[in-house]
Amino acid sequence: MSSSPVPIDIRHLDQDQITEALSAWGEPAFRARQIWQWLWQKGSRDFASMTNLPLGLRERLQQQFVINGLVPDKSQFSEDGTIKNRYVLHDGFKVESVLIPVLDEQRFTACVSCQVGCSLTCSFCATGQMKRVRNLDPGEIVDQVEMVNAQSLERFGHPLTNIVFMGMGEPLLAYGPVMQSIERITAPDGLGFSPRRITLSTAGIAKMIRRLADDNPKVNLALSLHAADDAKRDTIMPINEQNNLESLMDALDYFYRVTRNRITYEYIAFNGFNDTLEDARNLARLTHRFPVRINIIEYNPVEGVEMEKSPIDRLDAFAAELTKLGVTVTVRRSRGKDIDAACGQLANKD
Numbered sequence: 001m002s003s004s005p006v007p008i009d010i011r012h013l014d015q016d017q018i019t020e021a022l023s024a025w026g027e028p029a030f031r032a033r034q035i036w037q038w039l040w041q042k043g044s045r046d047f048a049s050m051t052n053l054p055l056g057l058r059e060r061l062q063q064q065f066v067i068n069g070l071v072p073d074k075s076q077f078s079e080d081g082t083i084k085n086r087y088v089l090h091d092g093f094k095v096e097s098v099l100i101p102v103l104d105e106q107r108f109t110a111c112v113s114c115q116v117g118c119s120l121t122c123s124f125c126a127t128g129q130m131k132r133v134r135n136l137d138p139g140e141i142v143d144q145v146e147m148v149n150a151q152s153l154e155r156f157g158h159p160l161t162n163i164v165f166m167g168m169g170e171p172l173l174a175y176g177p178v179m180q181s182i183e184r185i186t187a188p189d190g191l192g193f194s195p196r197r198i199t200l201s202t203a204g205i206a207k208m209i210r211r212l213a214d215d216n217p218k219v220n221l222a223l224s225l226h227a228a229d230d231a232k233r234d235t236i237m238p239i240n241e242q243n244n245l246e247s248l249m250d251a252l253d254y255f256y257r258v259t260r261n262r263i264t265y266e267y268i269a270f271n272g273f274n275d276t277l278e279d280a281r282n283l284a285r286l287t288h289r290f291p292v293r294i295n296i297i298e299y300n301p302v303e304g305v306e307m308e309k310s311p312i313d314r315l316d317a318f319a320a321e322l323t324k325l326g327v328t329v330t331v332r333r334s335r336g337k338d339i340d341a342a343c344g345q346l347a348n349k350d
């Protein structure tokens with residue numbers, strides 16, 4: 001019994017491959033450019049909408065290829081304007097992205113996912129409770145950006161100003177698709193978004209930080225630090241056992257020297273765990289080798305996780321100590337507290 005071949009997702013082909021496929025059908029090269037624009041610039045997710053192609057070509061494309069776009073599944077709306085979206089992928093798995101508007105600064109940030117689940121098992125994270133299933137395709141990452149951008153325009157009349165790879169998954173372990181998606185997001189014949197407004201957030205894989213420096217896609221880098229000494233960091237982020245702070249600082253120093261791109265430390269304050277004044281002094285010690293700013297983040301509690309968020313007065317004292325030590329620090333109140341806004345919470349539901 002013969003089974004029919006699984007159609008190829010046309011977004012897995014580069015422009016040369018599309019040109020080649022079309023030339024085998026006797027179509028001129030400019031048709032490939034038109035298709036490319038529909039796919040990556042105009043966000044078309046079905047061949048029928050590619051109206052400047054002849055009908056016969058649209059039908060042939062429809063028979064030979066698919067476009068595995070994301071299907072919106074559920075959204076949660078926070079009182080503070082944050083919107084969390086869950087999408088279904090073509091194989092039934094679910095991922096999420098968040099729109100975080102900061103109206104008084106006219107900042108509209110999309111937080112996107114790069115993997116279904118995550119292999120890194122950070123103890124405070126809802127995604128870490130799911131097994132890693134697969135990396136997203138570049139198209140599935142670009143879809144999130146386009147959909148959140150459309151949402152931002154519709155609700156706030158403003159396009160996205162920032163994109164952070166801080167959703168589900170570890171971007172440096174989905175390196176190929178993440179780099180390809182950044183290329184499509186920033187390309188003039190893609191979404192034309194400035195790489196300077198993209199931040200890639202990593203749990204800290206020294207070897208891959210160096211590779212990112214060498215490839216230099218001109219994006220900013222954030223390290224999810226969350227503890228300023230190895231003994232503590234080992235207990236909440238198992239990845240620290242193979243990538244201790246010294247190796248990470250060396251890699252970040254290299255990243256800064258090669259790229260001069262901005263580096264941020266993300267530091268979730270956990271009550272009684274990493275929020276003492278001594279912790280602040282330890283953290284300040286990690287800021288001397290290269291310019292870095294620190295985002296102190298209020299924890300968004302996750303079901304089944306014992307760690308608690310720091311009370312506001314402790315958090316403020318912690319930040320004040322860092323400022324006193326000359327460190328550039330921002331305190332970020334948790335967003336979307338009334339919805340499942342912590343990474344992985346919504347996708348993990350049901």
Ligand code: SF4
Binds near residue numbers: 118119167168
């Ligand atoms: S915090 Fe990030 S790296 Fe850690 S488990 Fe969650 S998604 Fe993975």
